[in-house]
Every structure is written in structure tokens, then in C-alpha cells.
Amino acid sequence: MTVLFWVLAVAAVASGAAVFAVGSMARATFALLASFLCVGGELLLAGLHYLGVLVVLMMIMEMLVMAVFMVMYMMNPAGLMPMSMVHNRRGALAVAGGTFAVLVAGIVAIPWPARRGGPPHDPAFALGQAIMGPKMLVMMVIGIAILATMIATVVLATRTGRYGEDGAR
Amino acid sequence: MVEVLLLGALAVAAASLDAALDGGPGPFRQAARLLVMERRMTPRADRPLTRIGVVSLPVAAALAALVVPFGGHAALDSRVGVVWFNAMEVVAWGSVWLAGWGVNSAFALVGGYRFIAQGLAYELPHMFALMTAALAAHSLDLRVIGAAQGGLWFGVWMPVAFAVYLLSALAMAFWGPFGAPLGADIAGGAALELSGPDRLVFLAGRYGLLAVASAVAVPLFLGGGDGPLLPAWLWSAVKACAVLALLVWTRRWSPVLRMDRFVQAAWTVLIPAVLLQMLVVAVVVVD
Structure with missing residues (x-):
């Protein structure tokens, strides 16, 4: 393991x-x-x-x-x-090195709590409950709304668009 | 592991059936011919990427086969079998695109891009069809879903989801009406420059994917191992064979769909239809 x-x-x-x-x-x-x-x-x-x-x-x-x-x-x-894939070599190195240093400092400096309790029976379910809880229904509706928006946007944006196969030319 | 081998045998059977319907040489003769054939190379091809694309297709089919149950038993004890199957089947996107890109040939590249377009079209309805069956069984475990259909199969009372699943099974294996990525109009598409053993492995992976997709339809929509007299695993195998034969036969009579038309139909017809189906199923199972 x-x-x-x-x-x-x-x-x-x-x-x-x-x-x-x-x-x-x-x-x-x-x-x-x-x-x-x-x-x-x-x-x-x-x-x-x-x-x-x-x-x-x-x-x-x-x-x-x-x-x-x-x-x-x-x-x-x-x-x-x-x-x-490398652009702005110096700036990128500085940002990456700085982020790495901050993250490592955080990992070392934080007093991590000891583990309490065991892993849940169904981690995915527990995670969903922990993140969304009672807002689950709202999030599901928003998810469908976002999907519908994306599809409608793409359908309207294509060349054939709402005027059909030959209409837009 | 027996289940994976059984699915391998099903893939060979699919190739045999296709050859018999076509009147051409059988899969073993074709395999022998491809094995002794010399590899054809294109200039400035990206060999590693091509190799990864070719090999990943049968590997993905075999990995997906790990969670396919026959009766109540699958090779791998996974509680998220539906998601695992979905993830492995999406590997085909990478396989076909890499095989098309890597060989440095225009028509092969067109074939690779066609499969991405096809993937974006079939994947969302496909996912919703999977979710519909999982929703009704309250589980992502293919064995639980298969066992949850006592008496009334999901395929009977969720016909839209079942039909969408069968369509997407054809699409994910770029077979029949969805064979445009390997289309004759672009001289064989993504598989154009694959020769010898490469071609054998790639086409075998395609049959493997078709066999796995057919076998997954059984626990999802056809009651799993449900049936009289025969043992459960045998019923699963019989049903998988029937679905596979149907899919293979589709290639004989259906025309190849144009990619843009299918994307439009998938997004404007299939997605709303399968969402409505999911709403109906959710209302039925909620109480």
C-alpha cells in the first residue's frame, strides 16, 4: 500500500x-x-x-x-x-517557488488534530451531506439549469443556429 | 476473472458474427493475416502516442469488464461499478484521438477529431441513462442494480433510457451508424495508418468495448440474471449475447450518421427526453 x-x-x-x-x-x-x-x-x-x-x-x-x-x-x-509550454520563466519560477514554500510552511507549522472516529460507511454520501446538506435540492436544480443554459447557448451559437440547416448562410 | 474471459469470448463471437454477415474471412484468419503483415510507417509519426492509443483501447475494455456481473458475481468487488464502467469507456476518446493524431496523417486526424465530437454528443445522454437505472435501484453497484428488478425489468418501464443506452453503446464503440470516425469517406479514418499487429489490437479493443457495453445493458435494463430454469450467470450471458447480436447486426442496415446532425439530435432531443425519463423514474421511486 x-x-x-x-x-x-x-x-x-x-x-x-x-x-x-x-x-x-x-x-x-x-x-x-x-x-x-x-x-x-x-x-x-x-x-x-x-x-x-x-x-x-x-x-x-x-x-x-x-x-x-x-x-x-x-x-x-x-x-x-x-x-x-514555458513562458515568463522567471516570474513563473518565483510564483511556483513561493506557493510551494507557503504550502510546505503550512503543512509543517499547523498542529494537525488527532483523528476522531472511523471512516464512514459510504464516504461519497457523507461528503455530499457535509458539503451540501439541506441545500442538495437547490444544487440539483441549479445543476440542471446550468446544463440547459450550456446546451441552449451552443445550439444558438452554431452556424445552423435557430434558423435551421441553410437559414444562416 | 472468468467473467473477463467470457467477455473476451463474446468479443470474438461478435467479430465472427460480423464476418459471417459480411461474407468475409473470419476473425482468426484476419488476425493471422495482420500478425504476419509488416508494419507500415508514416514519416514523423509520434510513435509513443500512437502506441498508447492503440494499446489503451483493449486495456480499457478489459478493465471495464472487471465490474460486469454475470448472475450476481463480478470479477472485481466494486460498489461504484457504474462509474467505473463509464470511466473506462471514456478512455476510448483518448485511444481514438491518439491513434488518429499520432500517425501524422490527415484523414486519420479527421477520424480522431470526429470521435471527440461524437463523444461530446453521446456522453451526456449516456450518463443520464446510466443514472436513471442507478437512481431506480438506489445503487451504483451493477450487481445491486441487476438484482433490484424483480419481475419488471428496467428496460420495460424506462424504455427511453434503454434506447438511449443502446444508441450510446453503438457510439462508444464507433460501430454501425456511429462508425464515422473510421468511415469509408475518409479512407478508414483513425485506423487508416494502423497496420499489422497495431491494427489487430485496435480492432480487437473495439470489439471488446462493444461486448462490454452489451453485457452492461443486462444488469442495467434487462433484469441481470433474472429468468426461469437456467442458472443466473447463464441467463446473463444469453441476454448479453442477444444484445451484442442486435448491435452487430445494426451495422448491416443502418447508414452512417453525420457527426453534426447527431450532435444536434443528441443535445436537443436525446438529453431532454432522457431527463424527462429520469424525472418520471424519480417520481416513481421516491415513495
């Missing part, structure tokens, strides 16, 4: 670093996906099965959609030339 944790942790960090070392947008995207999949594996190891599988599911879909958009918006069309 501990060995698997460390293997996944090192793989997550290494593939995260690979994002900035590889020379094509497709490779960068899939290196990032590999990093997220390792994180999903860590959640599975922690016994959070629903959350772990959900991270795997959502990250695959998100990274594929991201690949399409990143390739589309690249400086050289279709990624025919080698590219770099």
Missing part, C-alpha cells in the same frame, strides 16, 4: 513536470492527464472509491476537450513545429 502510494505520487509529479519538458501540445496534454490519473489512483488507495473513479472519468474527458482547444489555439497551426 505504502509502496503503491509512493509510486503513484512520484509518477504524478514526474508526469506533471513532463508537461513542461515535452515538445508537442498532444504530449503535454497527455502527460498532464497521466498526472491526474495518478492522483485518481491515490484517491482510490485512500478508500474514496467514488471520488477516485470520478476523477479518472472527468479528467479523461476534460483533457481530451482541452487537447482540441489547445491545439486549435496554438501559435503554429496543427502543431507542426516543436513548441514549449
Whole structure:
């Protein structure tokens, strides 16, 4: 268990670093996906099965959609030339180093409480209750409303739009 | 592990049936031909990405097969089988896109992008169909869902969700009417430049995905192992074979759908329809 944790942790960090070392947008995207999949594996190891599988599911879909958009918006069309994910090297290093230092300081400085009680029978259910509680119904309705808004926006924004197949040309 | 092997056999059976309906050579002859064929290489291809795309397709199908129950038993004891199946089936997006992108060929790239568009169209209705069955059984465990349909199968009283599931099963395996990512109009699409063992592994993964999607329809909508006389696992297998044969046969008569038309139909017709179905099911099961 501990060995698997460390293997996944090192793989997550290494593939995260690979994002900035590889020379094509497709490779960068899939290196990032590999990093997220390792994180999903860590959640599975922690016994959070629903959350772990959900991270795997959502990250695959998100990274594929991201690949399409990143390739589309690249400086050289279709990624025919080698590219770099590194911009503003000094500023980025300062921000990343500063964030890392603050996080580590927090981890070391905080007096962590000792664990009380055991893990719940159904962690996903307990988490949902803890986050949303009595607001669950509202959140569900908002979720459907957001979905309907997205679909309506895309339908209206496409070239065929509301005027049908040939109307907009 | 027996369940995974059984699904592998089902995938081979699907390939055999397709070959028989087509009148072409059987899967074993085709496999032997592809195994001895020399690999064709395109210039400046991204080999690692292509390799990952090709291999991940059958691996995803096998991983999804881990949670598919026959009777009341699955290879992996998972309480979130529905979500796991969904996650593994989405791996196909990456597989097809990588296989299309990696080989550095225009038509293959078009095929890869077509599958992303298809994925965005089928995935939301598909997820809602899965959720509808899970909602009625109050569980994400495929075994529990299969056992929760005493007497009245979910496929009977949730026909919209069942129909959407069957459509999305075809779409996720880019089969029949959803075969445009590998379409003849773009000379074979994402699989265009795959040759030899690569092509064999990729196509085997596609049949594997089709077999798993058919087998998952059984606990979701067809009462799992429910049936007279025969043991439960055998009923599951018989039903899975029937669904698989239906899906394979679809390719014989249905035209290939255009991607943009399917996206439009999926978002404006299928999603509202399956949401209404879910509302009906929620109202029925709430008390």
C-alpha cells in the first residue's frame, strides 16, 4: 500500500513536470492527464472509491476537450513545429517557488488534530451531506439549469443556429 | 476473472458474427493475416502516442469488464461499478484521438477529431441513462442494480433510457451508424495508418468495448440474471449475447450518421427526453 502510494505520487509529479519538458501540445496534454490519473489512483488507495473513479472519468474527458482547444489555439497551426509550454520563466519560477514554500510552511507549522472516529460507511454520501446538506435540492436544480443554459447557448451559437440547416448562410 | 474471459469470448463471437454477415474471412484468419503483415510507417509519426492509443483501447475494455456481473458475481468487488464502467469507456476518446493524431496523417486526424465530437454528443445522454437505472435501484453497484428488478425489468418501464443506452453503446464503440470516425469517406479514418499487429489490437479493443457495453445493458435494463430454469450467470450471458447480436447486426442496415446532425439530435432531443425519463423514474421511486 505504502509502496503503491509512493509510486503513484512520484509518477504524478514526474508526469506533471513532463508537461513542461515535452515538445508537442498532444504530449503535454497527455502527460498532464497521466498526472491526474495518478492522483485518481491515490484517491482510490485512500478508500474514496467514488471520488477516485470520478476523477479518472472527468479528467479523461476534460483533457481530451482541452487537447482540441489547445491545439486549435496554438501559435503554429496543427502543431507542426516543436513548441514549449514555458513562458515568463522567471516570474513563473518565483510564483511556483513561493506557493510551494507557503504550502510546505503550512503543512509543517499547523498542529494537525488527532483523528476522531472511523471512516464512514459510504464516504461519497457523507461528503455530499457535509458539503451540501439541506441545500442538495437547490444544487440539483441549479445543476440542471446550468446544463440547459450550456446546451441552449451552443445550439444558438452554431452556424445552423435557430434558423435551421441553410437559414444562416 | 472468468467473467473477463467470457467477455473476451463474446468479443470474438461478435467479430465472427460480423464476418459471417459480411461474407468475409473470419476473425482468426484476419488476425493471422495482420500478425504476419509488416508494419507500415508514416514519416514523423509520434510513435509513443500512437502506441498508447492503440494499446489503451483493449486495456480499457478489459478493465471495464472487471465490474460486469454475470448472475450476481463480478470479477472485481466494486460498489461504484457504474462509474467505473463509464470511466473506462471514456478512455476510448483518448485511444481514438491518439491513434488518429499520432500517425501524422490527415484523414486519420479527421477520424480522431470526429470521435471527440461524437463523444461530446453521446456522453451526456449516456450518463443520464446510466443514472436513471442507478437512481431506480438506489445503487451504483451493477450487481445491486441487476438484482433490484424483480419481475419488471428496467428496460420495460424506462424504455427511453434503454434506447438511449443502446444508441450510446453503438457510439462508444464507433460501430454501425456511429462508425464515422473510421468511415469509408475518409479512407478508414483513425485506423487508416494502423497496420499489422497495431491494427489487430485496435480492432480487437473495439470489439471488446462493444461486448462490454452489451453485457452492461443486462444488469442495467434487462433484469441481470433474472429468468426461469437456467442458472443466473447463464441467463446473463444469453441476454448479453442477444444484445451484442442486435448491435452487430445494426451495422448491416443502418447508414452512417453525420457527426453534426447527431450532435444536434443528441443535445436537443436525446438529453431532454432522457431527463424527462429520469424525472418520471424519480417520481416513481421516491415513495
